[in-house]
Amino acid sequence: MFIFIMKKKTILLRISTLLLVFGYAASIFAAVDAYAEEDILTITQNAGYETSDYYKPKASIVIEAHTGQVLWEDNPDLAWNPASIAKLMSAYLVFEAIAQGKFTLDTTVKATDSDQAISQIYELSNNNIVSGVDYPVRDLLYAVMVQSSNVATVMLANLVTANDEAKFIHMMNDKAKELGMTKSTFYNCSGADTASFNGYYNPAGIDQNADNVSTARDLAILSYHLLKEYPETVTYTSPTQITIMENTPYAEVLENHNYSLPGLAYGYEGADGLKTGSSPTGGFNYAATAVRGETRLIEVILGVGDWEDQNGELQRHAFGNAIFDRAFSTYEYKQLLAKGEQTIDQEDVILTQDLYGVIQKETQPNFTLSANQVTFDNGLSQVSSTISAPSVEFQYAKKLKALQHSTFLKNANQKNGLSTFFVNGLLIILGLLFMALSKLFKKEPAAGSAKKFNPLLILGVLLALAGVGLSIYTLIVGPWL
Template structure:
């Protein structure tokens, strides 16, 4: 009895110790992945008050996610919304609507907006012609609300509401499933004192998006319009040079090299802050062949302006983590390669994202080679990187081609053949049962041949229906 009691106590002790060990292990694992701990370990002075509400890091070529913390939390991006407006401006130029040298004549409304103290702006004078190039710098370097409005009006011929609808349509097209825009600049339209008032749009609503959606937007912006970084990278620039309206613009992205939180390789993208959104940050940096994109949302609160600097500490820290862990590089060369014991010929060099100090794992599917690195794309609309190949041996190549093109057809034909054979066998057994019945004088209550025939016929019919509705079962 005593032995049993001792054993029970020992088992209970082991369970208790195991339970609390699990808790501590889980807490430790979480702490290793916690953005606050990562930032503090990187040497930045920060605390829980400034911890971001959401963040994400993706690789620019593949769109694969390297870090994510609450990436689908809905949030007010503030001036980061200007990236969507800039996307539509670049798209309009790509369609030939206007060029960087096209000028926009400032209106009385534009001048009035530029003088609203509460809004981030640059100086605009009514009647003066401002080149699109300079308005882009004003939008992305100075975060000018009036410059953004002027560009939006250029795209839609002063149809303010239409531009908002274009922003939302583009968001859906790009796969930004949790985003809704109510203004073009990140400042609610009610703060423009009536000088900017898109018809039918809620004047007091904030734009809503997520870290994931902003990463998707930034991915497509840099992929389709790589010159974007030309307008996001200057720490200081003079617009309207050699005119009476020359103006020096200062960048508030303090992670640009040379500024307070200068980060090696950083060349964009946009900051944003507001009373409801706190301090936000969309960034990109490139080192060697690897370009990363990150979004940091909800650092601190509007009352404490220290958050304007703290967002860069968090952004730099998770950039460090991602750059130290992953790299985008050439993994295979064009031409002959041996993959999974198969001799293949690649049509072009194959690049991919891989964890440092590891060997890539490849899969061959039909005529495409892919790499499995265990990372998911930021959006289901993005495809895993792949490259076309041919088998080096002619016989193998021929077999693969025939197999790829005729597999479904062969399977369907084979299935219907077997289904038909089952029905024919069933009919044969049923006929034989009749013959045997005629050859004997004693009636039988149970005829095994007839029963077997019916089973074959029913099986053939059911499998035929399955083949038509679902597909070949062989």
């Protein structure tokens, strides 16, 4: 009976232990699921911002700026009107034209009567433009990126295409395809439909009433390429306030609507761009970038609140700051492997350069050798199939060292061969020289006396024969040195 009771207790103990283990595992999975399902509204509220479901963005995404890997996404492929964020594509084409040498930042654009008329349309975001005045490209870029000026955008677009308004729209769409923005279509250069320009801006053959269409993913791809290829972009997106046309009668102070810039209402550490946008059909939108240490992030927030409630202009920054915080606290971009010898998958390899990548903090990635590339899996996807995941080339250490040794021997043999032929030739030349000297210093023997031994002649003959013999040996056998 005692034994039966003990066995029963043992069985109950094991069952209890198993239940505890399963319960613990279930709680872990539940926590993971809760973390995964935590939406942007909850994240923002937990970060201390006062907001509500009314302002919840329709779509959002965060990517790492060096690698283009997605750190957060919520409905990233929703088709949406990006409003003035479209100006980023116009800026891209301006920077591209500068890089191609078509004009410079100091090139001036003479304002037309139409430009002045556009600048006075109250419903559009603008800066002051006076007909006949020359405006430097640099100042117009500040007006576009800081003030979100529609007229400055039109002036730059016309500069790029020599006043072919429709051509610029086609360039925007062609560039979108080239960059991998698969769900974007542009109908205007600034984010405001062309009908709102009162006829002063009217690209031929383009629907005047159509809104630009893009997605959070596509706008993140655009921002990625803009910062990667033209990092000077942040020069024009980071000022909270700037004066253009200084020291002229047309000087004007511009105010930035990106309230997440340090020093403004929702100032965020490291924020230095990119662009805000709002419209009746798009609500309040926000494309942002911020850098901390080696890590730079890009985010896009679309569809915050409603155009009728201007509080959405501030709320978009609360959501943006909150998911930036989440990403910065979770991930980091850093050097993962140093150039040179490494051991990966139990193989000794030599990396051609340092490997950098983004990983979750306090974790170590698993590296893989594939073809001639070192890659790693961090569980993150690329924002676009056109952007490759981080990798570096490598060579197997044994093969490389064998190749280097073989090359060394080959080079050594070549050097030895040249040295050998040089010595062989030198021996022959010395031999001939001694034979010539032997004749020069030859003394005629006295009458009736025997011929004297001539050491110079003998030495010369021996040296010449040695040189010839060694040359034949080198040609048949190889270098003797």
